[in-house]
Amino acid sequence: MIAEYGAAFKDEKGGMYSWMANSYNPKFAFVGTFMWYASYIIWMVNVGSGIWIPLSNAIFGVDKTQSWHLFGMLNGVQTLGILAIVWIIFLTYVSSHGLDRIKKITSVGGTAVALINILLFLGGFIILILNGHMAQPLSLRAFFVSPNPDYHSMTSIFSFTVFAIFAYGGLEVVGGLVDQTENAEKTVPRALTISAIVISVGYALGIFMVGTFTNWKFTFEEFGTVKVTMGNVSYVMMNNMGYQLGLAMHLSRAAAVTLGEWISRYMGISMFLSLTGGFFTLIYSPLKQLIEGTPKQIWPKSWTKMRNGMPVNAMWSQAIIVIVIIAIVSFGGSDAQAFFNILISMTNVSMTIPYMFVAFAFLGFKRNKNIVKPFEMFHKKWTTEVCVWLVLFSVGFANFFTILQPALTGDYLQAIETAAGPILFGGVAWWMYSHYENKYVKNQN
Incomplete structure (x- = not known):
């Protein structure tokens, strides 16, 4: 769908807002786009x-950030806060000087991610050949029952769907840069289609290859006191791959441990470069779509001024907002940490609901014969409607169970906060656009 949008609106600067505004309704488009932007x-x-x-x-080779201390008086959280503030200022400064600098850095991040995946596949394949068997035994049951006991109930499985949706997160950001792409009507659909296939196949093969060196029941006993979390699991996995590769090659235990640590180090630098590349894109693209695509009267005049092809003033205003939140969270103590956890809960759903807006507007896009469509994936009306409703159902279902899951475990506050996010962000967007309509549109009429 994004590929069709991008090809049809290749000259539009507003990204997903332009897609939905031209296909369905400007206010509808603004609410969905603002909600998406707030989550970023x-x-x-x-x-x-x-x-x-x-x-x-x-x-x-390990996470030592909690032990970092600046000036001998700032704790780990405060030190990370200062580093984050400096980082945001640096990224905004570099990005404000034009897209050429952004492209160079994002290409390095993309290469780093590609190499870490190649390392995973090669390492897993060599371990499988040398050992002659999978560490995680294959069976028919293994394809249907998760080794993680937290995902054995139907509600937890459905809530996990949101993770699968996040695997494709960012395609809409790339689609919003179509006006900066050479030969966009051919390049963008081809790139998005290849990306979707690589993501699908890559995730499946990646999970399979992890099973060549990881037995979910016993492996982590090797790490002793290491607590595996969603934040560090990728580093623990790659560390374990190096360790198991060393054992499969009949190296000493000490040598295998060292090999694992070095692969974990490589994973760290790859993820740092990847996140840096993603950061450079996301610090600019969502704001660009919001400012350039929507009516100028909604925003302060200074925000709409362009320099080096960038909404520089808006970017610095965005940086100030991010820095203020970081400072509050880092230096506000436990209450501020609780506040940030609330913000995270509020954005979990807000980041994916806009995909439902984009999918629903696609019905209007296909029905509008005045929109020139140089690339079409859906040629039949029934295939369009089936796929639109599949997206609406899967994203809606995932978000419903994301909200429901904490309530079922007794955490009603988190469930309310999760549901409040899209309501709050959507309500603010509705008020902003209504204010614009009352002040400018009615006067013009």
Whole structure:
């Protein structure tokens, strides 16, 4: 769908807002786009502090960020906050000087991710050949029952769907840069189609290859006191791959441990470069789509001024907002940490609901014969409608169970916060656009 949008609106600067506004309704488009943008503000706050974890892994082989102290008086959280603030200022400064600088850095990040996947596939394949068997036994049951006991109930399985959706997160950001792409009507659909296939096949093969060196029941006993979390699991996995590769090659235990640590270090630097590349794109593209695509009267005049092809003033205003939130969270103590956890809960659903907006507007896009469509994936009306409703159902279902899951475990507050996010962000967007309509559109009429 994004490929069709991108090819049809290749000259539009507003990305997903332009797609939905031209296909369905401007106010509908603004609410969906603003909700999507607000979630990326919180993403920047979160990753701005978290990006130092892979860097620590790259340098030390483990996460030592909680032991970092600046000036002898700032604790780990405060030190990461200061680093995150400096990082946001640096990224905004570099990005404000034009897209050419952004492209160079994002290409390095993409290459780093490609290489870490190649390392995973090669390492897993060599271990499988040398050992002659999978570490995680294959069976018919293994394809249907998760080794993680937290995902054995139907509600938890459905709530996990949102992770699968996040695997494709960012395609809409890339689609929003179509006006900067050479030969966009051919390049963008081809790139998005290849990306979707690589993501699908890559995730499946990646999970399979992890099973060549990881037995979910016994492996982590090798790591003793290491607590495996969603934040460090990728580093623990790659560390384990190096360790198991060393054992399969009949190296000493000490040599195998060292090999695992070095692969974990490489994982750290790859993830740091990857997140840096992603950061450069996301610090600019969502804001670009919001400012350039929507009516100029909604925003302060200074925000709409362009320099080096960038909404520089808006980018610095965005940086100030992110820095203020980081400072509050880093220096506000436990109450501020609780506040940030609320923000995370509020954005979990807000980041994926806009995909439902984009999919629903696609019905209007296909029905509008005045829109020239140089690339079409859906040629039949029934295939369009089936796929649109599949997207609406799967994303809606995933978000419903994401909200429901904490309530079923007794955490009603988190369930309310998760549901409040899209309501709050959508309500703010509705008010902003209504204010614009009352002040400008009615006067013009």
